[in-house]
Every structure is written in C-alpha cells, then in structure tokens.
Amino acid sequence: MTEIKLGIAGLGTVAQGVLALIRRNGVLMTQRSGVSLRVVRIASRREKPEVDLMGARFSTDLDDLLNDPDVDVILELIGGEGVALDLIRRALASNTPVVTANKAVLAAHGNELMSGSGKQLLRFEASVAGAIPIIRSISDGLAANRLQSLFGIINGTCNYIFGEMEANGTPFDEVLAEAQRLGYAEADPSFDIDGVDAAHKLTILLALGFTGEYDLSAVHIEGIRHVTVADIQFAKELGYRIKHLGIIQNTDVGVEARVHCALVPSNALLANVNGVMNAVQVISDGAGETLFSGPGAGGEATASAVLSDTLDLGKRMATAADKEDSAAKGDMAEPSVIAPAILPMTDVSSANYLRIPTQDRPGVFAQVTQALSEFSISIDAAIQHEASASQPVVDIVLLTNAVVESAMNAALERLQGLDIVAADIVRLRVAPAL
Amino acid sequence: MTEIKLGIAGLGTVAQGVLALIRRNGVLMTQRSGVSLRVVRIASRREKPEVDLMGARFSTDLDDLLNDPDVDVILELIGGEGVALDLIRRALASNTPVVTANKAVLAAHGNELMSGSGKQLLRFEASVAGAIPIIRSISDGLAANRLQSLFGIINGTCNYIFGEMEANGTPFDEVLAEAQRLGYAEADPSFDIDGVDAAHKLTILLALGFTGEYDLSAVHIEGIRHVTVADIQFAKELGYRIKHLGIIQNTDVGVEARVHCALVPSNALLANVNGVMNAVQVISDGAGETLFSGPGAGGEATASAVLSDTLDLGKRMATAADKEDSAAKGDMAEPSVIAPAILPMTDVSSANYLRIPTQDRPGVFAQVTQALSEFSISIDAAIQHEASASQPVVDIVLLTNAVVESAMNAALERLQGLDIVAADIVRLRVAPAL
Numbered sequence: 001m002t003e004i005k006l007g008i009a010g011l012g013t014v015a016q017g018v019l020a021l022i023r024r025n026g027v028l029m030t031q032r033s034g035v036s037l038r039v040v041r042i043a044s045r046r047e048k049p050e051v052d053l054m055g056a057r058f059s060t061d062l063d064d065l066l067n068d069p070d071v072d073v074i075l076e077l078i079g080g081e082g083v084a085l086d087l088i089r090r091a092l093a094s095n096t097p098v099v100t101a102n103k104a105v106l107a108a109h110g111n112e113l114m115s116g117s118g119k120q121l122l123r124f125e126a127s128v129a130g131a132i133p134i135i136r137s138i139s140d141g142l143a144a145n146r147l148q149s150l151f152g153i154i155n156g157t158c159n160y161i162f163g164e165m166e167a168n169g170t171p172f173d174e175v176l177a178e179a180q181r182l183g184y185a186e187a188d189p190s191f192d193i194d195g196v197d198a199a200h201k202l203t204i205l206l207a208l209g210f211t212g213e214y215d216l217s218a219v220h221i222e223g224i225r226h227v228t229v230a231d232i233q234f235a236k237e238l239g240y241r242i243k244h245l246g247i248i249q250n251t252d253v254g255v256e257a258r259v260h261c262a263l264v265p266s267n268a269l270l271a272n273v274n275g276v277m278n279a280v281q282v283i284s285d286g287a288g289e290t291l292f293s294g295p296g297a298g299g300e301a302t303a304s305a306v307l308s309d310t311l312d313l314g315k316r317m318a319t320a321a322d323k324e325d326s327a328a329k330g331d332m333a334e335p336s337v338i339a340p341a342i343l344p345m346t347d348v349s350s351a352n353y354l355r356i357p358t359q360d361r362p363g364v365f366a367q368v369t370q371a372l373s374e375f376s377i378s379i380d381a382a383i384q385h386e387a388s389a390s391q392p393v394v395d396i397v398l399l400t401n402a403v404v405e406s407a408m409n410a411a412l413e414r415l416q417g418l419d420i421v422a423a424d425i426v427r428l429r430v431a432p433a434l
Numbered sequence: 435m436t437e438i439k440l441g442i443a444g445l446g447t448v449a450q451g452v453l454a455l456i457r458r459n460g461v462l463m464t465q466r467s468g469v470s471l472r473v474v475r476i477a478s479r480r481e482k483p484e485v486d487l488m489g490a491r492f493s494t495d496l497d498d499l500l501n502d503p504d505v506d507v508i509l510e511l512i513g514g515e516g517v518a519l520d521l522i523r524r525a526l527a528s529n530t531p532v533v534t535a536n537k538a539v540l541a542a543h544g545n546e547l548m549s550g551s552g553k554q555l556l557r558f559e560a561s562v563a564g565a566i567p568i569i570r571s572i573s574d575g576l577a578a579n580r581l582q583s584l585f586g587i588i589n590g591t592c593n594y595i596f597g598e599m600e601a602n603g604t605p606f607d608e609v610l611a612e613a614q615r616l617g618y619a620e621a622d623p624s625f626d627i628d629g630v631d632a633a634h635k636l637t638i639l640l641a642l643g644f645t646g647e648y649d650l651s652a653v654h655i656e657g658i659r660h661v662t663v664a665d666i667q668f669a670k671e672l673g674y675r676i677k678h679l680g681i682i683q684n685t686d687v688g689v690e691a692r693v694h695c696a697l698v699p700s701n702a703l704l705a706n707v708n709g710v711m712n713a714v715q716v717i718s719d720g721a722g723e724t725l726f727s728g729p730g731a732g733g734e735a736t737a738s739a740v741l742s743d744t745l746d747l748g749k750r751m752a753t754a755a756d757k758e759d760s761a762a763k764g765d766m767a768e769p770s771v772i773a774p775a776i777l778p779m780t781d782v783s784s785a786n787y788l789r790i791p792t793q794d795r796p797g798v799f800a801q802v803t804q805a806l807s808e809f810s811i812s813i814d815a816a817i818q819h820e821a822s823a824s825q826p827v828v829d830i831v832l833l834t835n836a837v838v839e840s841a842m843n844a845a846l847e848r849l850q851g852l853d854i855v856a857a858d859i860v861r862l863r864v865a866p867a868l
Contacts, residue, residue, distance in 0.1 A: 017720070021578050021579075021719075021720045022578075024580070024719070025578060025579065025580055025719070025720070028580060029577060029578055032573075032577055033577060125575075131720070131721035131722060131724055132724060133570075133571050133574070133575025133576070136567075136570065136574065136575055137567050137571065137575070139466075140567070140570065140742055140745075140746060141559075141567025141570055141571070141739075141742050142567070142738065142742070143463060143466055143467060143741070143742050143745045143746075144455050144456075144459060144463055144737070144738050144741035144742055144745065145455075145459065145738055146458070146459055146462060267706065267708075269703065269706050269707065269727060272701065272703055272706045273703065274701075277723070279725075284738070285455075285458070285459070285734070286451070286455045286459070286565070286734040286735065286737060286738040286741075287565035287728060287729065287734075287735050287738040287739075288565060288728065288729045288732070288734075288735055289711070289728060289729070290565055290566060290726075290727065290728035290729075291713075291725070291726070291727045291728065292724075292725070292726055292727075293703060293724065293725045293726075294721060294722065294723060294724035294725065295721065295722045295723070295724075298722070300719070300720040300721075300722075301720065301721050301722050303578070303720060304576065304578050304579055304718070304720040304721040305575075305721075307577070307578035307720075308574055308575050308576070308577050308578055311574075311577045311578065312574060312577075316753070319750070319753070
C-alpha cells in the first residue's frame with residue numbers, strides 16, 4: 001500500500017465532493033488500487049471553513065501548498081485562469097503532479113501546460129463532462145483507433161433549458177430564470193448559454209483526439225438564445241430534437257470544430273440524453289459508434305473524475321522506483337500526430353432548418369424557394385400551417401439539403417431582405433449523420 | 435519508444451481485426467503511447483492462412499507462442515475453455531502478460547486466473563461489450579465510487595431480434611432465421627438467446643464492480659424465446675420497450691445478479707439502444723448515472739479493446755525498470771472488498787408485466803385480479819382489448835406492483851391453473867427504476 005498525500009486548492013463544491021468521497025469510500029479505494037489517499041493540506045481564500053477537513057492543515061495562502069514538502073499531488077479545484085493558472089505553472093515547474101477540473105485554463109493554456117513534463121504531470125479528466133471518464137476513454141480506451149468524429153452534449157444548462165422548453169412549452173426567458181433559481185444556471189448565464197463553456201470543453205477534446213493543439217480560436221461558437229418553443233415543436237414535427245452540440249469532424253479537407261444548436265434525429269441515442277446530463281459520442285475507425293453519458297457537473301460527480309486521476313497517478317507513483325522519476329508519474333497519452341488543418345466555418349457543409357416568418361400573401365412560398373434555388377439550395381422537407389386572423393404572420397419551416405456555410409449565409413441575407421419576410425429568420429443546422 | 439512483441443493465438447475475426455488495426459493505425463498508436471506493437475508470432479489451427487501476417491512467424495502449435503523468447507505479450511483470441519484456458523494458465527505461470535477477449539474462461543475460471551500474479555498479468559477489456567471500454571471505466575474511471583447498480587444490454591443478438599420484432603412485427607422464429615443468415619446469430623443460437631453469453635459477461639462485471647468473486651452460478655439466467663410480438667406491442671402501449679438485460683443491484687440484504695427480459699421505460703436512454711449495439715449503465719454513489727454504449731461484437735470493434743489493453747500493458751512495461759518485475763507490468767484494479775452475499779432470485783422484488791390469454795367470458799378480469807389479490811399483488815396498469823369472432827381468446831395485460839419473486843411465482847402457478855386461462859401466461863419483469 002502506498003500513501004499519497006494530497007494538497008487541495010479551493011474549497012468549493014468540487015473540493016467538498018472530493019473530501020466527502022474520500023471520507024466515505026477511502027477504504028474501498030485503497031482495497032481496489034493499493035493507494036491510500038490522505039489530505040494533508042487545504043488552501044482556500046475562504047476563512048474558517050465549516051466543512052470537516054479530515055485533519056488537513058488549512059491556510060488561505062496557496063503558496064503553502066507549493067512549499068509543503070509533505071504534498072505529493074496538488075488538486076487544483078479553484079477554476080478560472082488567474083491564481084489557478086499560476087498555481088499549476090509553479091507546481092509543474094517543481095515537478096509536482098497536478099490534477100485539475102479547470103477547462104478554461106486548459107482551453108487557453110493547454111499547449112504551454114502540456115509541453116515538457118506537463119504531459120506526464122498534469123491530469124484533467126474532470127475538465128470535460130464531469131463524471132464521464134471521457135478523457136481516459138479517448139486517450140486509452142480508444143487508443144488503437146483513428147477518431148472520425150465526435151458529437152457532444154457538453155453543457156448541461158443548455159440541455160436542461162431545451163428539455164423544459166419542450167416538456168412544458170415554457171419560453172426561454174422563463175426557463176432560464178427557473179434554472180438560475182435551481183442552481184442549474186449562473187447569475188450571469190452567458191458563459192453557458194452563449195456556448196463558451198462548451199467551446200472550452202470541445203477545445204480539449206479537439207486537442208486530445210484530433211489535432212494535438214489546444215486552440216480555442218479554432219472553434220466556431222454559437223449559443224442557444226435564438227431558439228424558441230416554436231422551433232422545438234417544428235423540429236419535433238420533422239422528426240428531430242434540438243440539442244446544443246459540440247461537433248468535431250475529420251474530413252478530407254480539414255477538421256471541423258464547432259459549437260452550435262443542431263437538429264438530431266429523435267431516435268438517435270444522443271437525442272434522448274435529457275436534463276442536465278452530458279454525453280459524448282465518438283465515432284472511430286475500429287470501435288465504431290461509442291457513446292459515454294453521465295452527469296456533467298455537481299460536486300461529487302466532478303470529484304469522482306478528480307479522484308480517478310488521483311488514484312491513477314498514485315498507482316503509477318507506487319510502481320515507480322523513485323518518486324522523483326517524473327516519467328513514471330503518469331503517462332497521459334500524447335495528443336496525436338501532426339496537427340491537421342482546421343476547416344474555416346464558412347467551408348463546413350450542413351443541412352439547415354429555417355423558420356421564416358412571412359406575411360400571409362399568395363405566392364410567398366414560391367418567392368422563398370425561388371430565392372433559395374438561386375443559391376442552388378433545395379428543400380428536403382417543409383411545414384406551413386394555415387394562417388389565422390389572430391396570427392397574420394405565418395411561419396414557413398424548411399429543411400434544406402446539405403449546403404456549404406458560405407452559400408447558406410448569402411442565401412439567408414437575401415431571404416431576410418425580402419419584403420414578405422416579417423421578422424428575423426431562425427436558422428439551425430441539422431447534425432451530420434450520427 | 436518501446437517495442438512490444440506480440441504473440442497472437444487464433445486467427446479468426448478478432449485476430450484479423452487486431453492485424454488490420456495495427457497495420458492501419460500502428461504509427462498513430464506509437465505517436466500517442468510511445469509504444470510500438472510488432473506481431474512476431476501467430477499460432478492457429480488454421481493452415482496456410484490467407485491474411486497478411488505482417489511478417490510474423492506462423493505455426494499451428496500453440497506451444498510455439500509460449501516457447502518463443504521473443505514474445506513479450508500473448509493475445510489469446512481463440513475463445514472457449516479448452517486450449518485457450520490451458521494457454522492462459524501456462525503463460526501466466528511463466529510470468530507472460532496475456533490479453534484476452536474470452537468471457538467464457540473468465541466467468542468459469544476467473545477466481546483462479548486472477549489470483550496471484552494474474553491480477554497484474556491478465557487483461558480482458560474485450561471480454562465484455564466489445565468496443566466499449568467498460569472494464570477500465572469501472573476499474574479506473576469510477577474507482578472512487580461505490581457501485582450501486584448496473585444495467586446492461588450485453589447481448590447484441592437479443593437486442594437485434596427484439597428490434598426487428600418491434601419494427602416489422604415479424605415473429606421471433608423468422609427474425610432469428612434472418613439474424614442467422616446475416617451472421618448476427620450463430621447456427622446454434624442457444625448461447626445467445628437463452629442468456630448464457632450475457633450471464634458470462636455479467637459474471638465478470640459482478641466480480642469487478644461488486645463482489646470480487648467470479649461465480650457464474652450466482653447469476654439467475656433467463657432467455658428471450660417466450661417473448662412475442664404481442665408482448666412488445668403491449669409493452670409499448672404501456673410506455674415501455676422490452677430489453678434483455680443483465681442486472682446487478684447492491685441491496686441492504688445482498689447483491690442481486692440476474693439476466694432476463696425486462697420492461698424499460700421508453701424514454702430511458704437504455705431503451706433507445708438499438709440493433710446489435712451494447713450498453714452498460716452504472717449507477718454509483720459519486721458519479722451518479724453513467725452509461726457507456728457501443729458495438730458489442732465485430733472483428734475491429736473487439737480488436738480495439740484488445741489493443742487498448744495491449745498498449746496499456748506496453749506503457750507500463752516501458753516505465754518499469756525491469757521487464758521481469760511483474761508488479762509493474764500492469765495494475766488491473768483489485769476487485770472490491772469482502773464479497774457480499776448474493777441474493778437468491780426468490781428474494782428479488784420486481785414489478786411484473788403479465789399477459790394472460792383468457793376465454794372471453796363475463797367476470798374473467800375479476801377472477802384474475804381476485805387470484806392476484808390473494809397473494810397481496812395489486813395492479814398498477816391494465817390493458818384489455820375487445821374480443822372478436824376471429825379472436826375468441828382475449829389477452830389481459832397487467833402491470834403489477836413490486837412483489838417478491840417467490841410470491842409472484844406462486845401467484846402465477848395459481849393463475850395458470852384457472853380454467854378461464856386459455857394458454858401459457860407470459861410474465862416479464864419491469865426493470866428497477868433506472
């Protein structure tokens with residue numbers, strides 16, 4: 001049995017989840033892994049914490065974690081790019097392994113942190129999709145495969161909001177307010193509902209499975225604010241559910257990386273991932289279609305991933321002859337190969353859902369299809385319900401064939417300018433065949 | 435870079451999948467893991483194979499694998515308990531790591547093989563659910579959790595058959611014949627459709643996540659032959675789909691381990707796993723509900739899992755100072771703890787679906803419910819369609835409350851004996867709340 005002494009930075013819900021799991025399952029973990037985890041030091045700006053620190057020393061100075069010679073592994077559970085980034089940098093520089101749940105710092109500084117010994121010393125299973133062991137599934141479980149594509153529901157807030165809009169017909173703003181009340185959305189929800197959080201996670205998956213480069217700027221980012229209950233209902237009528245997806249596709253001409261709403265066929269497994277759950281579907285050349293789902297957030301769910309990394313590091317430190325031999329401390333798979341080119345969003349092809357609010361006049365449908373045909377866009381399905389006195393504006397809903405983004409954008413500009421179009425057109429992409 | 439020299443036993447679809455993946459993705463695997471895989475020897479009873487052996491020596495004598503000093507790791511891809519068991523035993527005795535896809539040998543001999551150095555030397559990701567990295571997800575990804583329950587669609591043949599019966603209303607016998615023609619079912623289908631294959635896999639999951647003991651006899655086994663298209667349709671009307679499940683539940687009074695058909699709510703993720711796909715849902719105290727799905731069989735899908743184990747062994751051998759140091763060769767998590775008691779099937783509680791073919795006479799429904807109430811069984815839902823001249827036998831379909839197996843069995847015997855009951859009653863359990 002090897003004892004691994006932990007220093008924990010932060011004392012929020014994830015850190016408290018780590019303490020709770022060690023307290024409850026510590027004996028079980030040791031029986032399974034031969035590694036005994038002991039928390040020796042906790043540092044947090046929060047004074048006099050009310051949680052049981054399990055005998056760990058406490059301080060409000062993060063430097064104490066770095067200076068304590070007892071600390072074998074640091075768990076960085078502060079989040080964000082400020083002091084957390086500084087702590088990770090200094091720990092790696094002093095050859096101390098770090099386990100983090102911090103997606104923002106990896107998305108922005110992954111190339112730096114994973115260079116040199118970082119590859120062996122830094123673990124981040126908890127940074128993507130909470131409890132789901134997606135990092136190790138890609139790095140190890142699918143290590144023999146070439147990844148072809150990845151589709152992820154990686155923001156639970158967005159998925160919860162769409163679910164409530166669909167179930168109860170409640171408008172976006174009301175559902176968002178309720179989600180904030182329940183703690184599923186932040187007071188400032190922009191990070192989640194404008195797609196930034198999902199883009200951070202997709203950046204990590206992109207580096208790990210496809211390009212080897214952490215490059216947030218390569219990801220096209222859209223949120224969910226423009227989707228209405230009507231869109232969800234029209235999509236259902238067409239046999240789809242609307243999901244906010246992270247999508248990566250390896251194509252002959254480059255890698256697509258994008259975060260946006262997409263129509264997913266109702267009978268696809270991914271369409272049936274509900275509430276705040278996350279899921280990542282990976283399609284690879286040998287293993288085929290694999291899907292991993294689970295809670296994407298929450299104290300103990302995230303702590304489960306943090307501790308899986310910690311136990312793995314511990315097992316490797318136990319087998320390594322010398323604790324100072326950093327090569328033996330870990331072996332996170334190197335990201336793959338020469339980075340292929342990222343495809344600009346304008347070159348990505350998608351089928352599209354269009355909801356076009358129009359004046360109820362004869363010949364409107366023909367004008368719309370005529371405008372689309374000028375851009376060589378054809379129509380695979382259409383819905384138009386009858387107008388009524390109370391509803392003088394009629395939605396024309398179309399599914400187009402697959403068309404390159406630049407052409408669709410030009411067509412949309414043209415359509416929006418037609419005088420029969422009564423309000424903003426809503427455009428959503430259809431997910432590539434899952 | 436470390437070169438790992440492989441000896442492969444068998445040259446069937448999985449072995450050919452291993453060769454294909456190494457040929458196609460070998461460079462990628464080395465870039466990711468630092469391990470280079472070279473196949474140096476293949477042994478198979480098949481003479482003059484027509485596949486590209488990638489320069490490996492070939493022989494028809496398995497002993498050559500054991501006697502070749504070049505072989506670092508043996509891939510046992512023969513299957514079954516005969517020569518495969520003997521090969522694994524002898525390899526482990528000589529301290530050679532073995533990767534196997536053989537569920538039968540683990541279910542029957544897991545305790546022996548995983549004792550002593552087997553724990554470090556024997557890997558078997560491919561033995562359960564093909565491409566899905568479920569073994570490492572339980573052993574490593576969820577290592578910090580206490581597992582509460584597990585629900586698995588772990589036989590693709592059964593899942594395919596139910597899917598076809600549902601989609602086209604085709605009777606069981608016809609679907610089975612078609613599945614045999616397509617290669618989804620064996621010429622002798624009993625192993626799949628009577629639940630034995632699923633029980634082998636569940637035995638491995640039971641040992642790994644719950645009891646630490648490989649004990650096939652602890653698993654209650656039922657197949658799918660008794661399910662008709664009518665049952666699938668009635669279940670749908672009640673809001674369920676019928677799946678053949680492996681179920682493990684940790685209860686206060688013991689561990690339930692059972693393989694049988696079960697009604698799963700139609701909106702549950704598990705209900706939407708279709709065709710020959712497999713899926714395993716694991717519920718644990720920290721990570722909550724996690725689900726892993728993917729192809730459960732197929733040459734390259736299974737090879738993906740075999741190679742994930744092989745690369746992992748290779749990485750550990752690379753970091754170990756001494757190749758002979760068996761402790762460093764691997765570190766498959768030890769199964770957990772003191773084995774808890776397995777609950778006898780008679781003590782398991784389930785809600786039940788009953789389809790009772792009855793004579794169309796007044797008072798029949800009352801007689802049925804009266805008989806059930808004598809065993810304190812109440813009814814949560816019922817369907818009875820009108821009789822017709824062409825259909826003088828009427829199905830009464832009931833969902834019962836949760837009731838202990840022994841009481842349900844006694845009630846069924848009583849019901850079957852009623853003179854109004856016109857044919858065999860079909861009884862299916864409802865899956866525990868997912």
